[in-house]
Amino acid sequence: MTRRFSLAASAVAAALLAPVAASAQQQVLNLYSARHYQTDEALYENFTKATGIRINRVEADDAGILARLRSEGSASPADVVLLVDAARLWRAEVDGLFQPVRSATLQQRVPATLRGKDDGQGSQWFGFSTRARVIMYDKASVKPEDVDTYEELGDPKNKGRLCIRSGSHPYNLSMFGAVMERIGPEKTEAWLKGVVDNMARAPKGGDTDQIRAVASGECKVAVSNTYYLARLMRSNKPEDKAVVDKVAVVFPNQSTWGTHVNISGGAVAKNSKNRDAAVKFLEYLASDQAQSYFANGNNEWPVVASTRLDNPALATMGEFKVDTTPASVFGMNQVRIQQMLDRVGFK
Numbered sequence: 001m002t003r004r005f006s007l008a009a010s011a012v013a014a015a016l017l018a019p020v021a022a023s024a025q026q027q028v029l030n031l032y033s034a035r036h037y038q039t040d041e042a043l044y045e046n047f048t049k050a051t052g053i054r055i056n057r058v059e060a061d062d063a064g065i066l067a068r069l070r071s072e073g074s075a076s077p078a079d080v081v082l083l084v085d086a087a088r089l090w091r092a093e094v095d096g097l098f099q100p101v102r103s104a105t106l107q108q109r110v111p112a113t114l115r116g117k118d119d120g121q122g123s124q125w126f127g128f129s130t131r132a133r134v135i136m137y138d139k140a141s142v143k144p145e146d147v148d149t150y151e152e153l154g155d156p157k158n159k160g161r162l163c164i165r166s167g168s169h170p171y172n173l174s175m176f177g178a179v180m181e182r183i184g185p186e187k188t189e190a191w192l193k194g195v196v197d198n199m200a201r202a203p204k205g206g207d208t209d210q211i212r213a214v215a216s217g218e219c220k221v222a223v224s225n226t227y228y229l230a231r232l233m234r235s236n237k238p239e240d241k242a243v244v245d246k247v248a249v250v251f252p253n254q255s256t257w258g259t260h261v262n263i264s265g266g267a268v269a270k271n272s273k274n275r276d277a278a279v280k281f282l283e284y285l286a287s288d289q290a291q292s293y294f295a296n297g298n299n300e301w302p303v304v305a306s307t308r309l310d311n312p313a314l315a316t317m318g319e320f321k322v323d324t325t326p327a328s329v330f331g332m333n334q335v336r337i338q339q340m341l342d343r344v345g346f347k
């Protein structure tokens with residue numbers, strides 16, 4: 001699959017939402033969300049405007065939401081769950097926290113590799129935006145050909161150069177799980193050992209901190225999701241501009257299996273009492289309006305290919321070859337990856 005990002009892509013009419021029913025005026029949807037992006041507010045407001053359904057949001061990180069759903073059990077008021085990692089979505093499905101959804105809209109708009117497996121009753125979760133996990137490097141001192149594959153992150157030629165957040169962070173667990181799918185468990189463990197050997201410092205902070213550490217000279221190479229760099233690229237702050245000036249980005253593995261992308265996705269909670277409204281909300285997230293918001297507001301890539309991009313940062317990053325490994329695989333590989341991380345000392 002090759003993503004094409006063309007600003008000239010034709011505008012697509014906003015998807016029409018069902019008309020507001022009188023009884024929907026007081027309806028409230030309980031949303032448990034791990035998306036803590038301030039710009040998401042517009043998403044919820046637009047949904048309420050279009051449907052009259054109010055969103056009551058509970059925010060926590062992925063792990064916190066899953067723990068809460070488990071402890072609330074059948075008494076859970078949750079209707080919709082939004083998480084920011086494919087492996088966590090998969091885990092929640094396996095743990096019985098979601099319910100299957102059959103929706104022609106979702107089936108048509110969300111690619112099969114970016115949703116839960118359809119067991120005949122529908123999928124249990126759907127990706128609504130993607131984020132590439134890429135390599136960034138110091139333009140002045142690093143040759144792009146030394147960092148244009150994930151494998152090279154573990155190559156001795158990059159010794160002492162690398163900054164990366166905790167190995168156990170979901171973004172990394174999923175990326176490592178994707179790599180394992182391609183090179184097998186044995187090579188993956190050796191690779192992870194090499195990654196640890198190449199670190200410029202012990203893992204700390206989030207993705208943006210790794211990018212800043214390249215700009216400050218503490219390291220030469222960083223791993224980060226694309227939207228964090230895009231955010232810096234669109235910032236007006238001089239200190240952010242200075243960071244962007246020093247750092248270049250490479251989409252790894254373009255000549256082999258492609259760049260790993262993770263998803264942010266949603267599901268209907270197992271015990272939702274508002275199933276119809278919950279499905280309507282998921283369908284809204286796949287609408288042209290919400291899809292262009294993900295791209296233009298939070299610098300993620302839409303899952304609906306026809307979405308019009310109006311985002312200079314994403315345009316600058318260009319088009320790239322995406323790894324087509326189904327998102328559910330990241331979760332399946334996660335336990336083995338965590339064991340490897342423990343063995344190689346990747347905190």
Ligand code: FE
Binds near residue numbers: 084225
């Ligand atoms: Fe994030």
